[in-house]
Each structure stands twice: as C-alpha cells, then as structure tokens.
Amino acid sequence: MSETDKKVGGGPLAGIRVLDLTSNVLGPTATQILGDMGADVIKIEAPEGDYTRYVGPSRSHGMGSFFLNINRNKRSMVLDLKKPECRETLLELVETADVFVHSMRLGAAQRLGIDYAAISARNPRIVYASAGGYRQDSSRAEWPAFDDVIQGVSGIAALNGHASGEPRYFPTVICDKLCGYVLASSIGMALYACERQGIGQEVHVPMMETMVGFNMLEHLWAGVFDEPEKGLGYSRMLTPHRRPYRTLDGYVCLLANTDEQWRRMFGVIDRPDLVGDPRFAEIAPRSRNIDALYEIVTDAMSRRTTDDWRKRLDAADIPNGPVLTLDEIFHDPYLKETDFFHRTTHPTEGAFVTMSVPTRFSETPAGVCRLPPRLGEHTGEIVEELERHKAREGDGRRRVAAATSK
Known part of the structure; x- marks a missing residue:
C-alpha cells in the first residue's frame, strides 16, 4: 500500500495496489470499482492519455466528462511503454503490486513484453487480469470487439428490436459496463484465492461468452433440455405489450x-x-x-x-x-435523499458531480477518496514511492547478506 493511500484509507480492498493499463470503458469501469473499494489504483497512461479523456463536455483539455465519470479513485502516471526504460519502471512497479489489469488483445500485450509470463516472472503472486472480445484460446482471440459488435453477436440487438422488427442497440454501452463489473468481481475472487492459497493467476473475461450467458439466462428456454426447436426466448420478455x-x-x-x-x-x-x-x-x-x-x-x-x-x-x-427521463433522474427526490449525485469541487475542474458508491459495507465502508486525475498528475509521486521502496528492499537484502555472512 502506498504512503499516500494510507492517508486516504478505507474500503474492503484497502492495502491492495492495482496497476491499471486499461482504456475506454470496460477496463476503467472495473478498476474504478476496485478503487471505490479502497484499492490504490495507479492508472498507467500513454503520453496522449486515455481516449475517453477527450469525449464529452469539458472545462479543461483532456478532462472530458466521460473520462471523469469512470476514473475516480485513481492516480495517473504517464509511461511510454515503447521505451525500454519506461517498461522497466513498470516492471519495478509490478513487484509492488497485487493486481495488473489491461484491456489489450493478447498479441499486443506480448509485443510490449507485458503478457502474463513476463509479469508473473517479476511477481508470481500477482493477479493478472484482462478482458477481450473472445476467449484467448479460440480462433477469434485477436478479433477486435467493441460494445456495439458484442451487442450484435450476443443476440442483444436482435432481442432489443423484437417488437419493431429491426435490431437495435441499447442506448447504453451495456456490454462494456457489465463486463467491467464481471472483471472487477473476478479480480476480487482471484485476490481471495491468493490470500487463501498464496498463488497468483491469470484472469480473462471474454465479452462474447459473458454477454451470451447474461442474455440467455432466461432466453435459453427449451434449449435447456437441448430442444431448441420447441422455442428459445422467454415469452413474457418478448411480448410487444411488455413496455411502460x-x-x-x-x-x-x-x-x-x-x-x-x-x-x-x-x-x-x-x-x-x-x-x-x-x-x-x-x-x-x-x-x-x-x-x-x-x-x-x-x-x-x-x-x-x-x-x-x-x-x-x-x-x-x-x-x-x-417513467423518468435523464433530467428527472438527475433531480429525483429519492436520489437527493441518499446523496447519490454528490456535489463537490474538483481541484482543477471546479463544480463537480460524482455518483456515490451504492454498495454499503458496515465495517469497511467504500467511498470516493480521489477525484479523477489530470494526465500524469501523480507520475512524480509514484516514482518517488518506487525509489523509496527500492531503497528499503536494498537495505533489507544487505541486512540479510550481512547476517548470513557471520
């Protein structure tokens, strides 16, 4: 746990350090959940920053609303992993971490030298997690996939257009967000296994299977008995009268x-x-x-x-x-009562609204301890922590060497 995080504290994952190399929506959703639960999340960004920094309204360059809404409780560090010295810095950080998360395809991670074999070699107990469109041991391992594509191939778009006769996407990135929640949950379970058994492992969430499982939970219907000819799809969900x-x-x-x-x-x-x-x-x-x-x-x-x-x-x-509109939800009396849309002030962006963490823990409360960071805001701070860690490790090795030589 970083010295800065000790000051922040709190949450069931307090003391866990996460190296977050994700971008866009799925990965940052997962790592924000881990941060909400108290983990020290270090967001490793390329010099140009996460793509979502430039999506949505903003008051400052690189601080768009989309980014701000899925990157709280994180520290930002800039590393150009194409440079050997930056990759080495990352590997040194791996030695201090509990979790390593990325959202690259397998080939890209291998080319950068940050695949599971390379990372676990530096820290065998680490939980190495990622998500992609398809299983890594399949013929589609290197296929690109985004939310719209997975909505289509998982059957969601067709179901959503059942009443109108034309397939339609949900007007939300449902696949990215749901798979982000699954990724965060899976990381939590892998951390539990590490705590109980002392082993690290690789965790991968394939969007295709995750969303088909989610979608077919009720719609497998007669397919449960391997009789799809008798009908797939939960009839109550498919009637055109099921609507407000x-x-x-x-x-x-x-x-x-x-x-x-x-x-x-x-x-x-x-x-x-x-x-x-x-x-x-x-x-x-x-x-x-x-x-x-x-x-x-x-x-x-x-x-x-x-x-x-x-x-x-x-x-x-x-x-x-x-039936509430987005504007009505933003001003809903119940959500005001629970302070869900919490109003505060961001150090650089001014008046700021963040959504509260819904889950409640009686003894280890989760919460918002850090507002979304500027690009590279914590690079110097994290490097200093790493240097102190290396110095302590060096002192420890020298003491052991001195003791064994006597």
Whole structure:
C-alpha cells in the first residue's frame, strides 16, 4: 500500500495496489470499482492519455466528462511503454503490486513484453487480469470487439428490436459496463484465492461468452433440455405489450408476478371476473397467454391518470413506478435523499458531480477518496514511492547478506 493511500484509507480492498493499463470503458469501469473499494489504483497512461479523456463536455483539455465519470479513485502516471526504460519502471512497479489489469488483445500485450509470463516472472503472486472480445484460446482471440459488435453477436440487438422488427442497440454501452463489473468481481475472487492459497493467476473475461450467458439466462428456454426447436426466448420478455403502460396523462411501469399479485391486480383494474379465468390463474397458463393478459392491462391503464393508477397500485402492494427521463433522474427526490449525485469541487475542474458508491459495507465502508486525475498528475509521486521502496528492499537484502555472512 502506498504512503499516500494510507492517508486516504478505507474500503474492503484497502492495502491492495492495482496497476491499471486499461482504456475506454470496460477496463476503467472495473478498476474504478476496485478503487471505490479502497484499492490504490495507479492508472498507467500513454503520453496522449486515455481516449475517453477527450469525449464529452469539458472545462479543461483532456478532462472530458466521460473520462471523469469512470476514473475516480485513481492516480495517473504517464509511461511510454515503447521505451525500454519506461517498461522497466513498470516492471519495478509490478513487484509492488497485487493486481495488473489491461484491456489489450493478447498479441499486443506480448509485443510490449507485458503478457502474463513476463509479469508473473517479476511477481508470481500477482493477479493478472484482462478482458477481450473472445476467449484467448479460440480462433477469434485477436478479433477486435467493441460494445456495439458484442451487442450484435450476443443476440442483444436482435432481442432489443423484437417488437419493431429491426435490431437495435441499447442506448447504453451495456456490454462494456457489465463486463467491467464481471472483471472487477473476478479480480476480487482471484485476490481471495491468493490470500487463501498464496498463488497468483491469470484472469480473462471474454465479452462474447459473458454477454451470451447474461442474455440467455432466461432466453435459453427449451434449449435447456437441448430442444431448441420447441422455442428459445422467454415469452413474457418478448411480448410487444411488455413496455411502460400509457395512461391518460403519461406512463406507468408495473409488474404483477405471483398468483396472488395477479389476483390483486385484477381488482385494481376493476376486472374481478378474471380472477378465476383458467388462462391467468397460474403461472404456466399465464405464460402461454401473456399477450392476451398484457393487452387487457394495456387497455385498462389507458383509462386513468398516472397518479390515480399509482395510488391504486400502492394500495394493492403491486410494484410500480414512473417513467423518468435523464433530467428527472438527475433531480429525483429519492436520489437527493441518499446523496447519490454528490456535489463537490474538483481541484482543477471546479463544480463537480460524482455518483456515490451504492454498495454499503458496515465495517469497511467504500467511498470516493480521489477525484479523477489530470494526465500524469501523480507520475512524480509514484516514482518517488518506487525509489523509496527500492531503497528499503536494498537495505533489507544487505541486512540479510550481512547476517548470513557471520
């Protein structure tokens, strides 16, 4: 743990040092999570900086909003790894680290001399983690992949366009972000294994398999029994009526799920005659008749205002909520209550909003200890720490040598 991090402290990963060579979205999402959990994350950037530094509105060059939102709780160090002396500095840092993360393809890491074999040779206990489009032992190992591509090949784009007949991307980088969460979680588990067994290892998250597993969790359907001809896809997810319901003055979201909830729901929409309807009485026939059921609810919802429906649904304990725009979310009273959009001041960027860490730990609280860094902001600081570490290691070796020579 760095001396600077000792002052910051906190979080279940306090004392863990992460060397972060990632860029764009997936990797920085993962390493920000590790930083939120208390790890000392050193973001190693090329002289031009992470690409996302230049995406979105900004007040300063290289400090775009996209970068700022996925690079808090990190220190920035500039190293040109094409230069031997910079690569050697990185390898010296590897000796002080617990985790090494990159987002390069396997061939690129090998050409730079920072593949698993090279890094583990300097630190056998290190957790060496990466993510790519496809498995490293597959024929697609070197294929490039970004979020849009993986949304397509994993089936998400086709499912998202099921109602309209045209495949569509989710208007968010869902694959990058989800795989970033999986990468962070996998690193955490590898650290646990290292703690218990004393071994380092390589961890790789392939986006393709990760997103197919995520996507097909419910949609494998009859494929679970190796009978895909009987249908793939969860029928309730695929009905065109599964969407926010239009009311007299807006929209409302709701979901009745259990048999009892549906009995209450029929009372809410003034259709008690449906309580004993064999099409809807139990989950199996409801699934077979989901289009008809949702069409009934759609028709009923159009007859009252959103506020009227929400009062009725609340009274019946049916999960429901409004359809909020991005602007409404930014000003949502509940999120204000929980201080989710936390307002502070960035040392160089001025008035600043950062999102709070949602997860709560009773004894090792996570949090935001560092605001996003300027390019290379901590290079000098980290080099000084490394020099002190090397000096201590040298003193230790000399003491051992002196003791063994007596």
